[in-house]
Amino acid sequence: MKLRPYQEEAKNSIFEQWNLGIQKTLLVLPTGCGKTIVFAKVTEDCVRNGSRVLILAHRGELLDQAADKIQKSTGLGCSTEKAEETCLGSWYRITVGSVQSMMREKRLQRFEKDYFDTIIIDEAHHCVSDSYQRVLSHFSDAKVLGVTATPDRGDMRNLGQYFESLAYEYTLPKAIKEGYLSPIQAVTLPLKLDLSEVSMQSGDFKASDIGTALDPYLYQIAEEMKKYCSNRKSVVFLPLVKTSQKFRDILNECGFRAAEVNGDSKDRAEILQDFADNKYNVLCNSMLLTEGWDQPDVDCIVVLRPTKIRSLYCQMVGRGTRLSEGKKELLLLDFLWHTEKHELCHPAHLICEDEEVAQKMTQNLEESAGYPMDIEEAEQMASEDVVTAREEALAKKLKEMRKRKKKLVDPLQFEMSIQAADLSGYVPAFGWEMGPPSEKQRKALEKSGIMPDEIENAGKAAKLLDRLNKRRAENLTTPKQIRFLERNGFQHVGTWPFDSAKNLIDRIAGNGWKVPRDITPSTYKPEPVQQSFEWGA
Incomplete structure (x- = not known):
């Protein structure tokens, strides 16, 4: 079986x-992107x-x-x-193991501590x-791979206490854009x-x-479903x-052909098969189908x-993101839940890494309630709104900075x-990222023209330094030129x-450090130059 390009990169x-x-590492792939195939191929190479x-x-189905x-x-x-x-006494080099069975002390003692060289954890959250x-x-000496769908920041912080790195992450927007998941x-x-009282x-x-x-709302919800999904296959x-x-x-x-499954359903397999065969068009469940069940x-x-x-919200929505012949898109119904105490997951949290963008996207969707909107377009719109707001805030901050005449950016x-x-x-996930920037990082940032006092953690400092090195290699502007x-x-x-940038600064310098009259800064576009200079201050 040939791996897709992103699966090969992940492996x-x-x-x-x-x-x-690095002994313990993570793989993050959205539901429907073939995480089992990836770790199967990893397993093959290990063997x-x-x-x-x-x-x-943790489940037999998995x-x-x-x-x-x-x-x-x-x-x-x-x-x-x-x-x-x-598995003891078996010729097979691969074992699938139930954590509920293996955790028992009596069972663990039957294994030498070096019996397994590699451990792969499915649903690693x-x-x-x-x-x-x-x-x-x-x-404890085995190499470990944790595999999970898109986790939330809380999960990542928890996982970061055990795993040492994130080997590879493939995002939902990228999977949709590249045609591997449904819009x-x-x-x-x-x-x-x-x-509010929950x-x-x-x-x-x-x-x-x-x-x-x-x-009290179930009849109203059913009526709303009739408007949007009477001709769809719904979970x-x-x-x-x-x-x-x-x-x-x-x-x-209300006219649907609905069935229900739960952990005690004796005819669960039959109901799921009937749903697959379109005898039902709605399948209700109490959180049973979040993992290990696929109906594309x-x-x-x-x-x-x-x-x-x-992560739980992504798992629920992930039951509908797989591709299928004749399927144009997945419709996700969201509600105006009212709660005064806690933040809820909404469609924005499937796609937005920035919480500010997620909040703006949720607000925009609520303002256009009743109208389906592509989540990528909605995220782009929210991003632009947030960028505009940030630029306004930045302009205000820069005005204050100019008064203070800071030398660093x-x-x-x-x-x-x-x-x-x-x-x-950026939000730090792993332990080392959460600590303050090291003195070496602070000096390197200051040398590059960045003000280190505004950077709260080592992870952000490392990302900034990596970006500065990349920009240096690509011969892009320095922080001091930008300032x-x-x-x-x-x-x-x-x-x-x-x-x-250097040519323009030289021209301004030659004009007594004043912008020449024939240049309008707000609309100015840099002209390409042939000569190459060394990246510096």
Whole structure:
């Protein structure tokens, strides 16, 4: 099975991290982008190098899925470590193991500590729990790969306490743009559901309270669904089994062909098959189908289980992002949940890395409630709104800075000038990134013309220094050139070639440090130059 280009990059990046001596690394791929295929191919290469590999997961479906994908994509068989089954004595070099079974002390003691050379954790956002850590601590010398869909910042901070690096990340927008996932249209429905009295449990909304709060609105929600998805294949996520069953009955009253599945459904396989065969057009569930279930032709997702956990929200929406013949896009129904206490996940959190952009996109979608909008277009619009607001704030700050006559460039001015959204929206994830900048970093930044006092953490300092080195190699403007020219009214000097900026500064210097009359700074575009200069102050 030939890997897609991004899957090949991901696989190579994982081995690069291990070869650098980084023992525990992460792979982040959106749902539907073939994470199982990637780690199957990683497993194949490990086995070829003589390693014994453990695939660790918390659900039987994930273990079966991994074993099946490894068999189909590599031809390699797997032994199983679960319940009464054991891999000990097997010829197979690959084991799929249940964390619930392997965490038991009596079971772990049957294994030498160096029995597995490599451990791959599927749905790695679970791995910070005690059960996983018990297994990982026993095989402490093994190389570890964690695989997960897009995590939220809280997850990344938690994962950053265990994993040492992020080997590779493929984003949802990139997957959609490159044609590997379905475009998403989000519509915010003008139905205000009151969650202000819902309490919290384990960092998220308490399911039983949501069920109670949701109950009075179920008929209205069904009526809204009739407007948008009566001709679609829909999956509805609800907080409780009883709420899921009640909503199934309401949908059937409203003309849908709805079914419901839960963990106790004895006919679950039959219902899922009937849904696949289009005997039903809506499938209700109480959070059962967030992992390990794929039905590519699902083209509508209704999230009636509000959450503040981005990874959970992404998993729910991910049930509808796969490509399927005849499927044009995924429709995502969002609601105007009202809560005074906590931030909720919305469609914006699928695509926005910057929280400020996410808030603006959510606001824009709410203002255009009832009208489907492509989430990439909505994100672009929100980004432009935020950039405009930031530029206004920057202009005000620069005015104050000019009065103070600082010699160094404020990092925000540099980021805005070079249009580096990844720098302005950067949030540290791994432990070393969260500490203050080192003295070496501060000196290097100051030498390059950047004011180090405005940089809060080592991760941001490292990213800025990397960007400065890259700009030096590409012969782009220096921070000091940016400061001087933008102080004189020139726009986005950060995107100019170094040589063009130097020629203009020389011309201004020759004019008594005044901008020549034939130049209008606000509309000036740099002219290409032939001569090359050394990148400097």
